[in-house]
Amino acid sequence: MRIVIIGGGFAGYHAAETLLRTPRDRAEIVVVNPTDYFLYLPLLPEVAAGIVEPRHVAVSIPDTLHGVRMVLGTATSVDFDAGAITYVDPEYRERKLSYDRLILAAGSVTKLLPIPGIAEYAHGFRGLPEALYLRDHVTRQIELAAATDDPAERDARCTFVVVGAGYTGTEVAAQGPAFTAALARRHPELDGQPIRWLLLDVAERVLPGLDRRLGETADRVLRERGVDVRMKTSVDEAGTDGVTLTTGAAVPTRTLVWCVGVRPDPLVSELGLETAHGRLVVTPELNVPGRADVFACGDAAAVPDLTRPGETTPMTAQHAQRQGKLAARNVAATLGSGRLRRYRHHDLGFAVDLGAGQGAANPLHVPLAGLPARLVTRGYHLLALPGNRLRTAADWAWEAIGRRQTVQLGLVRSGAVPLDTASPELPRTR
Numbered sequence: 001m002r003i004v005i006i007g008g009g010f011a012g013y014h015a016a017e018t019l020l021r022t023p024r025d026r027a028e029i030v031v032v033n034p035t036d037y038f039l040y041l042p043l044l045p046e047v048a049a050g051i052v053e054p055r056h057v058a059v060s061i062p063d064t065l066h067g068v069r070m071v072l073g074t075a076t077s078v079d080f081d082a083g084a085i086t087y088v089d090p091e092y093r094e095r096k097l098s099y100d101r102l103i104l105a106a107g108s109v110t111k112l113l114p115i116p117g118i119a120e121y122a123h124g125f126r127g128l129p130e131a132l133y134l135r136d137h138v139t140r141q142i143e144l145a146a147a148t149d150d151p152a153e154r155d156a157r158c159t160f161v162v163v164g165a166g167y168t169g170t171e172v173a174a175q176g177p178a179f180t181a182a183l184a185r186r187h188p189e190l191d192g193q194p195i196r197w198l199l200l201d202v203a204e205r206v207l208p209g210l211d212r213r214l215g216e217t218a219d220r221v222l223r224e225r226g227v228d229v230r231m232k233t234s235v236d237e238a239g240t241d242g243v244t245l246t247t248g249a250a251v252p253t254r255t256l257v258w259c260v261g262v263r264p265d266p267l268v269s270e271l272g273l274e275t276a277h278g279r280l281v282v283t284p285e286l287n288v289p290g291r292a293d294v295f296a297c298g299d300a301a302a303v304p305d306l307t308r309p310g311e312t313t314p315m316t317a318q319h320a321q322r323q324g325k326l327a328a329r330n331v332a333a334t335l336g337s338g339r340l341r342r343y344r345h346h347d348l349g350f351a352v353d354l355g356a357g358q359g360a361a362n363p364l365h366v367p368l369a370g371l372p373a374r375l376v377t378r379g380y381h382l383l384a385l386p387g388n389r390l391r392t393a394a395d396w397a398w399e400a401i402g403r404r405q406t407v408q409l410g411l412v413r414s415g416a417v418p419l420d421t422a423s424p425e426l427p428r429t430r
Contacts, residue, residue: 001025001026001027001028001100001101001335002027002028002030002098002099002100002101003019003027003028003029003030003099003100003101003102003103003331004030004032004085004097004099004101004102004103005029005030005031005032005102005103005105006032006075006078006085006102006103006104006105006106006267007031007032007033007104007105007106007107007265007298007300008031008033008035008037008038008061009038009039009041009105009107009298009299009320010038010041010107010298010317010320010321010324011105011107011297011298011299011300011320011321011323011324011327012031012033012103012105012107012298012324013031013038013059013061013065013324013386014320014321014322014324014325014328015103015105015297015324015325015327015328015331016029016031016061016065016068016328017064017065017325017328017386018324018325018328018329019328019331019332020065020066020067020068022328022329022332022337022338023332023337025335025336025337027100027101027335028069029067029068029069030068030069030071030097030099031061031065031068031069031070031071032071032073032075032085032087032097033061033070033071033072033073034072034073034074035058035072036060036061036062036070036072037058037059037060037061038058038059038061038064038386039057039058039059039127039128040057040058040059040381040384040385041057041126041168041317042167042317042353042381042384043056043057043381043392044057044125044127044128044130044131044168045125045131045168045171045172045174045175045353046175046353046355046395047128047131047132047135048125048131048132048134048135048138048172048175048179049135049175049176049178049179049355049404050135050179050182050404050405050406051175051355051395051396051399051404052392052395052396053391053395054128054131054132055388056388056391056392056395057128057385057388057392058128058388059385059386059387059388060387063387064386064387071087071097072089072090073087073088073089073090073095074087074088075087075106075267076088076094076267076270077267077270077271078102078104078271080291080294082098083098083099083100083102083293084096084097084098084099085097085099085102099293100293101293101294101295101331101334101335102293102294102295103294103295103296103297103324103327103328103331104268104271104280104288104294104295104296104297104300104301105296105297105298105300105320105324105327106264106265106267106268106298106299106300107264107265107298107299107300107320108126108262108263108264108265108299108300108315109126109262109263109264109265109266110124110125110126110258110260110262110263110419111260111261111262111263112263112419113260115234115235115236115237115238116237116238117237117238117239117243118235118238118256118258118419119419120238121238121239121240121256122163122235122238122256122257122258122419123137123256123257123258123414123417123419124258124259124417124419125168125169125172125257125258125259126262127417129412129416129417130412130417132409132411132412133412133413133414133416133417134172134257135409136408136409136410136411136412137255137414138160138176138179138180138183138255139183139406139407139408140408141157141158141160141254141255142157142158142180142183142184142187142190142195143183143187143408144157145157145158145187145190145193146184146187146189146190147189152252154193155194155252156241156242156252156253156254157254158180158190158193158194158195158196159195159196159198159251159252159253159254159255160176160180160195160196160197160198160253160255160257161198161200161235161243161251161253161255161256161257162176162197162198162199162200162257162259163200163201163234163235163256163257163258163259163260164200164201164258164259164260164261165199165200165201165203165205165206165207165208165229165231166201166207166208166209166259166260166261167207167209167210167350167352168259169199169201169257169259169260170199170206170207170218170222170352170354171352171353171354171355172257172259173197173199173222173227174218174221174222174225174227174353174354174355174358175355176197176227177195177197177225177226177227178225178355178356179404179406180195180197181195182403182404182406183406186406196226196228197225197226197227197228198227198228198229198230198251199222199227199228199229199230200230200233200234200235200245201230201231201232201233201234202231202232202233202234202246203231203232204231204232205219205231206218206219206222206229206231207352207360209314210350210352211349211350211362211365211367213360213362213367214350214352214360214361214362214367217360217369217373218352218354218360221354221358221360222354225356230245230247233245233246233247234246235256236248238256241253241254243256258419262299262315263278264278264279264280264299264300265299265300267300268280268300273288273291274289275302276302276312277302277312279299279300279301279302279312279315280296280300280301280302281302282295282296282297282301282302282303282304283304284303284304284306284342284343284344285330285340285341285342285343286301286303286323286326286327286330286343287330287340292334293334295327295330295331296327297320297323297324297326297327298315298319298320298323298324299315299320301323303319303323303343304343305345306342306343306344307344307345313343313345317384318345318348318350319345321384322343322345323343326341326343329341347365348363348364349361349362349363349364349365349366350362351363351373351376351377351380352373352377353374353377353378353381354374357370357371357374358370358371358373358374359371359372359373359374359375359376359377360373361373361376361377361380363376363380378396
């Protein structure tokens with residue numbers, strides 16, 4: 001008996017973790033994932049800003065899920081009738097793996113829009129390579145700005161544009177000014193040089209999907225730090241030397257960070273199953289209709305929201321984690337342990353770390369701002385991290401008393417982090 005989980009993100013990791021604690025008649029648990037780690041995405045902005053070390057947000061699957069078989073690879077197709085998946089391993093070899101039960105938790109990738117130049121000149125923010133690349137790239141722009149005598153080039157290199165005022169884009173823009181200020185202090189040539197951060201979104205306010213008070217707090221903090229927040233505005237075209245906004249304004253820049261949202265992993269569209277808005281249609285028990293041995297959860301699944309009839313649950317880490325756990329319990333139920341349960345959630349609120357002692361949170365719908373919100377946010381992250389808690393807390397402590405790391409690593413080139421791939425580590429084959 002073999003249970004295969006496609007994906008090692010919030011849904012897949014917690015599905016495997018739950019299965020380990022659930023009676024399952026000695027079934028083998030296999031996780032198929034492009035990397036050997038679970039990535040704690042909410043802390044990527046702090047990785048890019050040189051606060052948290054990258055390995056501290058990458059939790060080893062073999063080290064923390066003892067008893068789970070780790071298979072490195074990117075799933076490319078599923079033969080539901082034969083009960084087998086096809087995947088490509090790190091050396092680009094195509095392999096097959098049979099299953100008795102399957103949990104589809106493939107997650108999501110960066111959402112692309114048909115805007116000229118975006119795919120070529122923008123960079124997403126969904127993985128460690130992208131966060132490391134952005135950290136190096138921003139560092140390099142400040143150093144090149146210090147080295148040039150051309151005022152126009154210096155201004156462009158000291159201008160950073162973030163598109164998308166959702167959770168990720170807001171945190172990237174919030175962390176950015178302190179990071180670039182720390183970089184600029186190393187270069188006397190940049191004394192008095194303005195360093196601009198722009199945050200753009202077509203929505204009417206920052207954090208449009210969250211409580212309005214969270215958005216208002218984040219907006220105020222961003223503006224106090226000098227971030228140029230422009231709502232109802234996006235990029236109309238991107239090029240080598242800058243971007244043109246939908247307002248017609250031209251912004252010379254060498255940095256365009258694309259945080260407009262996510263879409264389900266491309267695997268979902270290739271399965272031949274029914275979808276809703278690109279996500280797999282599932283029952284409230286997370287079962288794929290007509291396939292009693294297949295469950296889906298997280299960003300890949302259109303899970304009915306029983307608290308809001310007719311709607312589906314949002315693509316958030318909070319939902320993915322809970323759905324992964326329920327999918328595991330329901331898989332165990334099909335093997336004779338327990339009974340099938342429906343996914344029903346209670347919103348615990350959201351928390352946004354805005355850096356420099358600031359945050360915005362509404363735990364249990366109690367609105368908080370400033371330092372209390374940041375403490376709640378960091379406490380939540382430590383509880384949600386399935387490993388490396390002490391190391392992450394040590395990074396935060398060092399940030400408070402020391403200087404952040406600002407050296408270039410030069411490990412990730414821009415070509416390794418394209419917007420249109422599901423995984424920087426393993427390119428898809430067809």
